[in-house]
Amino acid sequence: MSEFDIIKRHFARHHHAPGLSLGVGDDCAVIDIPDGHQLVTCVDTLVAGRHFPLDTSAHAIGYKAVAVNLSDLAAMGAKPHSIMLAISLPWADQDWLEDFAAGIYDCCQKFGVLLIGGDTTKSPTLTISVSAIGFVPHHQAITRSGAKSGQLICLSGQVGSAAFGLSHPDSRLRQDLDYPTPQVAFGLALRGFASSMIDISDGLAQDLGHILRASQCGAVLDLDKLPLADELCDLELRQAMHYALSGGDDYQLVFSIDSDKLDKFHQKHPDLTVYVIGRTTTDKQLICQYRGEPHHINLKGFDHFGT
Ligand code: ADP
Ligand code: MG
Numbered sequence: 001m002s003e004f005d006i007i008k009r010h011f012a013r014h015h016h017a018p019g020l021s022l023g024v025g026d027d028c029a030v031i032d033i034p035d036g037h038q039l040v041t042c043v044d045t046l047v048a049g050r051h052f053p054l055d056t057s058a059h060a061i062g063y064k065a066v067a068v069n070l071s072d073l074a075a076m077g078a079k080p081h082s083i084m085l086a087i088s089l090p091w092a093d094q095d096w097l098e099d100f101a102a103g104i105y106d107c108c109q110k111f112g113v114l115l116i117g118g119d120t121t122k123s124p125t126l127t128i129s130v131s132a133i134g135f136v137p138h139h140q141a142i143t144r145s146g147a148k149s150g151q152l153i154c155l156s157g158q159v160g161s162a163a164f165g166l167s168h169p170d171s172r173l174r175q176d177l178d179y180p181t182p183q184v185a186f187g188l189a190l191r192g193f194a195s196s197m198i199d200i201s202d203g204l205a206q207d208l209g210h211i212l213r214a215s216q217c218g219a220v221l222d223l224d225k226l227p228l229a230d231e232l233c234d235l236e237l238r239q240a241m242h243y244a245l246s247g248g249d250d251y252q253l254v255f256s257i258d259s260d261k262l263d264k265f266h267q268k269h270p271d272l273t274v275y276v277i278g279r280t281t282t283d284k285q286l287i288c289q290y291r292g293e294p295h296h297i298n299l300k301g302f303d304h305f306g307t
Pocket of ligand 2: 118119120
């Protein structure tokens with residue numbers, strides 16, 4: 001089966017749609033940018049054995065490749081519009097491709113996103129690169145650099161579940177690793193409320209660290225306020241905090257917000273639960289507390305080039 005047959009058979013569902021002049025099939029896709037908006041775009045690559053275990057189902061790999069990119073858009077407060085998919089395959093197994101494409105389209109459909117193009121090549125290592133395109137009203141993107149001292153630090157949901165799932169593949173939490181939920185509605189709702197935001201892909205400590213460095217402030221984290229799955233609550237504190245702070249693949253949002261803005265956010269979005277986990281400070285450090293007492297913890301996130 002040729003590259004063109006693979007594209008036609010598995011990846012050519014979306015041609016024309018609202019906001020899309022031209023999808024899969026030409027040299028490029030053509031997208032209409034809504035008036036008064038800016039285009040927001042990102043790319044993420046998943047390498048087999050590195051970003052997902054080799055036993056991950058084709059469906060989950062496809063789903064996750066899309067989800068992690070929608071999570072990046074969510075972290076900017078952008079509304080996702082479409083994705084592009086570059087795949088390098090060691091083989092052209094039709095059953096695998098069918099499940100993989102189903103995973104891609106399932107995630108696209110769940111979030112109203114179109115697959116508008118890509119690239120298909122052969123390579124010894126299965127590699128999937130998805131780029132995503134979204135829109136945000138002019139100058140309303142939520143960046144990493146907007147936090148000010150004296151603001152609250154908040155989370156959109158539980159942390160550490162995916163990392164627990166990775167080391168306990170038979171547990172319920174394996175699902176959180178394989179099928180992360182990008183916080184798209186949450187990210188959109190935070191426009192005009194959050195002062196800075198990032199999605200957690202490499203662990204809460206490291207990703208919050210990116211906000212603090214970009215915003216030139218510090219933070220105090222209340223470890224006892226971290227929302228955790230029951231499986232983590234049953235662990236010894238040290239072990240639970242290892243998953244919650246240093247584990248990756250959560251794809252929750254961590255953001256800073258003024259406390260009066262959080263009150264207004266609650267009034268406007270009573271359906272969205274915000275977990276307040278700390279506050280920003282003027283000294284450029286990340287300090288952890290447990291029930292009000294300082295608590296030293298070895299903070300390590302995931303760094304591809306780290307030792
Ligand atoms: P070109 O040679 O101009 O790069 P290709 O043959 O690579 O064109 O791709 C033909 C069309 O199929 C393009 O519209 C491209 O975006 C789309 N395409 C290729 N691979 C994929 C894929 N894996 N998923 C979705 N669209 C794809
Ligand atoms: Mg090409």
